[in-house]
Amino acid sequence: MHLNQLPERAREVVEYRKSGLSLNHIQGCPLDCAYCVRHTYGLWDQRQPRALMTDAQAVDELVKHRYFRPNVTPIQLFNRATEPFLPKVRPHTFAVLEELDARDLTNHVLVITRHQLNQYDADRLNQLRHIKVTLLFTYSGIDRPEIEPYPSKVAAESLKLMSAPRLRNYRTILYWRPLVPGLNDTDEHLADARDLSEYADATVFTGLFYRDQIAQYYRSNGIPEPYALTARRKIVPEALEARVLAAFPNTVALFRKTSCAVSYVHGLPDYNGHYGIRELCDICPLSQLELCRAAHRVPTAVEVHDVASVLPEAADLKVVDITERAAVVSGLETEQPRYFLQHSLGFQVHDERHPHHEKRHGRADIGWTEKPA
Structure with missing residues (x-):
């Protein structure tokens, strides 16, 4: 597969997302989870994994990227x-992890999986000495194959296996x-997740990322739509969170945000700087x-502006306001430079166009009854 054959959004092999700088030089997946983010990149029909470049080239592109800071x-x-x-x-996963580790980098590396892992995986991961590896086992308990063909019980068993060693370098x-x-929110579902959480170093809960492309797939395949509206943020209704x-x-070490949990399991402060949004921290x-x-320091x-000065795409950045909660900015065309600022400063950076409403925790307003503050 050549980069030019891909949809435009999928061509960006290194892309900043909220929880980290994302490397995706292998594209294609046969697991067919109906809610998969691949829909939004025009990659849904790519079911066979294919490499766009070698692992060495990909790591080189990552560490030389303008957003990457060792x-x-x-x-x-x-x-x-x-x-x-x-x-x-x-093999590509281990090649990348081992190359990053060989460079003596100590960055967080998040690996999200729902697949079957084995003792070989644990042993090989335990040989990594520098990077901070976190395995995040995607588990929903959804038992409807038209939505989730690959069963959640596989991830549950993998989590138990990989959490078992008393001494390990990954989390x-x-x-x-x-x-x-x-x-998947019955009392039984909640109890199953609670029991499973006892095996993990921490637990994160979150809702559905329900974008237009995913809603269209649901409609085209006769899958009942969970919400009447789509949203740019994940949906966690107020009653469900309660x-x-x-x-x-x-x-139980339970968190609303991925970065909070990842930082916690490595004994570090949250790299996304959520502490200023105190209602996030009450659990x-x-x-x-x-x-x-x-670690909390208001910039x-x-x-x-000094941090943003290295980015050409942040030339029009304006700082609208700074509070204990966040820096509010304008003038950024995309989310990616905002994430760079957030991780560089260790402090929340919000776009003026997309305000974070109190107690919503940066989620969609769908399912919340109070009028946003």
Whole structure:
């Protein structure tokens, strides 16, 4: 497969997403989860994993990218276009991880999977010495094959296996998603997830990323639409969140945000700087709150501009406001430079066009009854 054959959005092998700089030089996945983000990149029909370049070329492109900062920028591996532990993809996953590690980098590396892992995987991951690897096991408990053909029980068993070693250099997270009212939110579903969380180093819960392309796929295939509207953010209705929190005991390390959980399991403050949005933190372990509090520093407008000065696409950046919660900016055409600013500063950076409403936790307004503040 050649880059020029791909839809325009899919050609960007290195792309910034909120939880990290995403490397996707292997594209194509046969697992066919109906809600997959591949729909939004025009990659849904690419079911066989194919390499767009060698692993060495891909790592080189990543570390030379204008957004990459050694030992700072969080990295996501194959989280947009394939499953990292498919038999054909697994060798590429390890090649990238080992190349990054050989460079003595200490960046976070997030690997999101729902596939079957084995003892060989654990042993090989344990040989990594520098990068901070986190395995996020996508688990939903959805038992409808038209929505999720590859069963969640596989991810559950992989999580248990990979979490079992007492001494390990990687960390494990139960990535409980997507939670959808009426589909996988019964008391039994919640209890199953709670039980499974006991095996993981931490748990993150989140909702459905329901974009127009995904809604169109649902309609075309006769799958009942979970919501009447689509949204640019993930949907977690207020009542669903309340039931999740009620189902989990205080002893479980439960988080609303991926970066919070990833940072926690490595004993570090949140690299996305969520601490200023205090209603996000009301479920965090006290030890993590203290770490994040100590690291929390509100930047000045001059500092925001200084960090942005290395990016040509941030030439029109304006700092609209800075509070304890976030820096609000305008003048950025896309999300990617905003993520660069956020990770460089360790502080929330919001776009004026897309305000974060109080208690929504950066999610869609769908399913919330209170009028946004």
